[in-house]
Amino acid sequence: MAPCGFFFALHIRFALPLLHIQTYPQGWTDRYTEEAYALRDPIIAWGFSRVGTSRWSEIDIPDPFDILGQAREFGMVYGFAVSCGPMKSRTIASASRDDREFTDEEIAAFAAMVQHLHDITEPPKSLTTAQVEALRCIAEGDRHAAAAARLNISESALKARLASARTSLLARTTTEAIQRARDYRLL
Numbered sequence: 001m002a003p004c005g006f007f008f009a010l011h012i013r014f015a016l017p018l019l020h021i022q023t024y025p026q027g028w029t030d031r032y033t034e035e036a037y038a039l040r041d042p043i044i045a046w047g048f049s050r051v052g053t054s055r056w057s058e059i060d061i062p063d064p065f066d067i068l069g070q071a072r073e074f075g076m077v078y079g080f081a082v083s084c085g086p087m088k089s090r091t092i093a094s095a096s097r098d099d100r101e102f103t104d105e106e107i108a109a110f111a112a113m114v115q116h117l118h119d120i121t122e123p124p125k126s127l128t129t130a131q132v133e134a135l136r137c138i139a140e141g142d143r144h145a146a147a148a149a150r151l152n153i154s155e156s157a158l159k160a161r162l163a164s165a166r167t168s169l170l171a172r173t174t175t176e177a178i179q180r181a182r183d184y185r186l187l
Contacts, residue, residue, distance in 0.1 A: 001095060001106060001109065001110055002023070002095035002096060002097060002110070003096075003097045003098065003099070004024070004025070004074075004075045004076050004077075004079075004096040004097050004098050005022065005023040005024035005025060005028075005076065005095070005096055006021075006022070006023055006024075006093065006094065006095040006096070006110075007020070007021070007022040007023075007024060007093060007094050007095075008020065008021055008022075008082075008091065008092070008093035008094075008114060008117065009091065009092050009093070010091045010117055010118055010121050011085065011089045011090070011091060011118070011121060011122070011123055012089070012090045012091070012092065013088065013089055013123075013183065013184070014183060016183075017091075018121060018123060018170065018180070019121060019170070024074070024076065024096070025074045025075065025076075027074055028070075028071060028073075028074035028076065031070065032067075035065075037065065037067050040064075040065050040067065041067050042059055042061040042062065042063045042067065042068065043056065043059065043067075043068075043079075043081045043092075043094050044092060045061045046059045046061050046081055046083070047081055047082075047083035047090065047092030048083070048087070048090060048092070049061075050083055051083050051084055051085075052082075052083060053080055053081065053082050053083075053107050053108075053111050054080060054081055055078070055079070055080045055101060055102065055107075056068055056078065056079040056080060056081065056094075056096075057078070057101070059081065071096070075096075075098040076096035076097075076098070077096070077097070077098045077099075078096065078097050078098070078099075078100060078101045078102065079094055079095055079096035079097070079102070080094065080095060080102050080107050080110075081093070081094045082094070082107075082110065082111045082114045082115075084111075084114060084115050084118050085118050089122075089123070091114060091117070091118040093110070093114040095110055121170060123169070123170070123180070123184055124168045124169065124184070124186070126186060127165060127168060127169075127181065127186050127187075128164075130161045130164075131161055131162075131164055131165040131168065132165075132181070132186065132187060133151055133161070134147065134151070134158055134161035134162050134165060135162070135165050135174070135177060135178050135181055135187055136187060137150055137151065137158075138162065138174055138178065139178045139182075139187065144158055144159065162174050162177070165177050165181070169181060169184075
């Protein structure tokens with residue numbers, strides 16, 4: 001759907017997304033990162049100011065750094081943006097191509113996928129008391145055996161609580177789960 005790459009940042013909170021993926025050309029990604037363009041990007045600004053979809057050519061936010069013009073140098077000539085979710089947990093996505101504008105149908109299909117990703121990755125509003133206790137013990141430096149003893153449970157029960165917390169927080173590791181729980185003010 002996006003021959004010249006795409007980007008999405010799911011559930012942007014406290015200036016950082018819960019998950020993000022980008023497949024734009026490496027040269028563009030390097031320049032964008034080195035120049036800190038995310039702070040100046042009219043696509044990102046549009047995404048925080050509106051919900052819906054828009055072709056890049058229709059976005060009327062000033063681009064004094066000519067970010068979209070520079071993107072063209074990397075084959076990202078045509079594109080569109082998608083924004084969904086509440087301001088406190090906004091998802092912003094974008095896709096590009098070099099040969100033509102995206103059709104309304106293509107934009108709608110991409111937007112539906114982004115909305116679906118946004119919906120299925122909604123961070124939890126709370127964790128169980130057992131999950132919080134297990135994460136807190138590990139966050140405070142306890143090893144599994146010590147944490148289990150502290151909570152008066154078996155080590156396998158502790159590991160089950162940690163696994164459950166990782167699943168709830170969409171985290172791959174316990175360390176990542178602890179950080180996300182802190183970010184979401186659940187821990």
